[in-house]
Amino acid sequence: MPFQSTHRLEFHQDRVIKRFNSWQNQEPQRERAALELLALHAPDLSPRFLDSGEDQGHPYVVMSRLEGTAAEGALSDLQLSMLASALRELHTSVPSDTLNELPQRVWGRELATEALQRLDWSRSEGLLGPILKAAELAQGWLKSAELLEFRDSVGVKVFAQADGNVGNAVFDGARCRLLDFEDSGWSDASFELADLLEHPSSRLTELLKVKEFIAYYAPSRQTSAQLGIDRKAMAIFWLNLLLPGNPAHHRNPEGSLANQAAHVSALLTR
Numbered sequence: 001m002p003f004q005s006t007h008r009l010e011f012h013q014d015r016v017i018k019r020f021n022s023w024q025n026q027e028p029q030r031e032r033a034a035l036e037l038l039a040l041h042a043p044d045l046s047p048r049f050l051d052s053g054e055d056q057g058h059p060y061v062v063m064s065r066l067e068g069t070a071a072e073g074a075l076s077d078l079q080l081s082m083l084a085s086a087l088r089e090l091h092t093s094v095p096s097d098t099l100n101e102l103p104q105r106v107w108g109r110e111l112a113t114e115a116l117q118r119l120d121w122s123r124s125e126g127l128l129g130p131i132l133k134a135a136e137l138a139q140g141w142l143k144s145a146e147l148l149e150f151r152d153s154v155g156v157k158v159f160a161q162a163d164g165n166v167g168n169a170v171f172d173g174a175r176c177r178l179l180d181f182e183d184s185g186w187s188d189a190s191f192e193l194a195d196l197l198e199h200p201s202s203r204l205t206e207l208l209k210v211k212e213f214i215a216y217y218a219p220s221r222q223t224s225a226q227l228g229i230d231r232k233a234m235a236i237f238w239l240n241l242l243l244p245g246n247p248a249h250h251r252n253p254e255g256s257l258a259n260q261a262a263h264v265s266a267l268l269t270r
Contacts, residue, residue, distance in 0.1 A: 005021070006020060006021055006022075006024075006027055006182060007019055007020045007021060007027070007182065011065065012065065013065070014064065014065055015050060015062055015063065015064055015065050016047065016062070016063055016064075016065050017060055017061075017062050018031065018060060018061045018062075018063065018182075019055070019058055019059075019060045020058060020059045020060065020061075020182070021058065022058075022059075023059060025106050025182075025183070026103075027059075027182035027183070028052060028059035028060070028061055028182070030103075030106075030181060030182055030183065030184050030185065031061045031181050031182045031184075032049055032052050032061050033102075033184075034046070034159075034181035034184040035047060035048065035049035035061075035063060035181065036049050037094060037098070037159070038090075038093070038181075041093040041094050041095070041098075042089050042090060042093035042094075044175075044177070045086060045089055045090060045093070045177055045178060046177060046178050046179065046181065047063035047064045047065070047066055047177075047179065048063060048064040049061070049062075049063055050062040050063055050064060066170050066172075066177050066179070067170075067172045068170040068171050068172030068173070068177065069170065069171065069172075070166075070167045070168075070169065070170060070171070071166065071167075071169065071171060071207060073207070074206060074207055074208075074209070075166075075207055075208060075209070077212065079171055079176070080208065080209060080212050080213050080216055081216045082171060082175055082176035083166075083169050083176045083213070083216075084213055084216035084217040084218075085175075085176065085216070086169065086175070086176040086177065086178055087161075087178075087192075087196075087217065088217055088218075090158075090159060090160075090161060090178060091158035091159060091160070091189055091192065092158065093159065094159040096157070099157060099158075099159055099186050100186075102159070102185050102186045103185045103186070104185050104186055104187065105160045105162035105183055105184060105185035105186065105187045106162055106182075106183035106185070107162070107183065108185075108187055108191070109150070109151055109153065109187075109188075109191055110151065112150075112191075112233065112234075112237070113147065113150060113151040113233075115237065116142060116147065116150075116233060116236065116237060117142065117147075119142070119236075119237070119240045120240075121135055121138075121139055121240065121243075123243040123244055123245050123246060124243055127243075127244075130258065130261050130262060130265065131257060131258060131261040133261075133265060134239060134260075134261035134262070134264045134265045134268075135239065135240075135243075135261070137264065137265055137268045137269070138236040138239055138240070138264055138268070140268075141232060141236060141268055142236065146229050146232065147233070149226075149229050150229050150230060150232075150233045153188065153190065153191075153226050153229070153230070154188070155188030155189055155190045155191065155222060155223060155226055156188055156189040156190070156220055156222055156223050157186055157187075157188055158186070158187060158188060158189045158192060159184070159185075159186060159187075160184055160185060160186065160187035160191075160192050161178055161180065161181060161183075161184055161192070162181075162183035162184050162185060162187065162192075162195075163180050163183060163195075164192075164195035164196040164197075164198070164199030164201070164202070164234075165180075165199055165201045165202075166196065166199065166201050166202040166207050166208065167201055168180040188223075188226075189219060189220070189223045190219070190222075190223045190226040190227045190230045191230055193214075193217065193219065193223070193227055193230075194227060194230035194231045194233070194234045195234060196208075197210055197213070197231060197234075198231055198234035198235045198237075198238060199234075199238075200238060200242075200248065200251075200252055200256070200260075203238075203260075203263070204252055204253075204256050204259055204260065214227075228267075231267060232264075232267050232268060235260070235263060235264050235267055236264060238260055239257075239260045239261060239264045242256055242257045242260050243257065244257075
């Protein structure tokens with residue numbers, strides 16, 4: 001789950017040029033492969049791949065420009081339904097034999113677990129009250145058997161956008177389409193839903209009504225059973241990054257840390 005900008009966008013009337021900083025994690029190849037794959041199995045769900053190349057040592061991918069805009073404010077019930085439908089189509093459209101040939105998404109379960117185990121909680125030592133309590137609960141959970149359940153889960157395999165930022169969903173009034181596949185690959189449904197539901201872009205801003213979204217998506221029984229654990233892991237990850245001096249602290253509005261602390265405490269004490 002990288003935080004540095006990996007690319008910049010150039011917008012033209014009918015196309016967008018995505019210029020990548022480097023070839024790290026094979027972002028350009030993943031982006032192109034995803035767009036070509038979806039053109040075959042889920043037409044009109046994403047931009048169309050138009051071209052790719054290299055300019056002064058920097059790779060780029062050219063894609064069609066989608067009509068519509070990102071959500072502004074809380075998603076309506078119709079938009080929630082559209083987003084759930086788009087993600088369900090993304091997750092189920094790629095045939096299993098093709099899915100098995102794809103690389104795993106960037107920052108999948110194993111790397112996420114390693115990141116959780118390496119979190120530095122020293123910045124929580126000067127905090128008081130509910131925030132300190134949430135940090136203590138989080139550290140306790142990271143020593144529990146549920147972390148191993150998170151790491152070892154074998155869920156419903158899906159094709160993954162691998163980006164929980166709800167800003168990568170575009171609405172045109174008729175349907176939702178999806179952007180940004182530079183980290184895409186195979187994953188599992190529970191991990192992807194937790195990535196979306198716990199991402200600050202949706203949770204801290206309350207863009208998504210969680211129960212309603214889950215009802216629209218209609219996850220399998222296996223996915224539903226794992227989702228609670230996966231949401232705890234993702235919520236703890238973001239709590240740590242929202243601590244003073246950590247990468248997400250200054251990227252989010254004042255009060256975000258207290259908001260996240262209350263959320264983590266609620267998840268871990270249910």
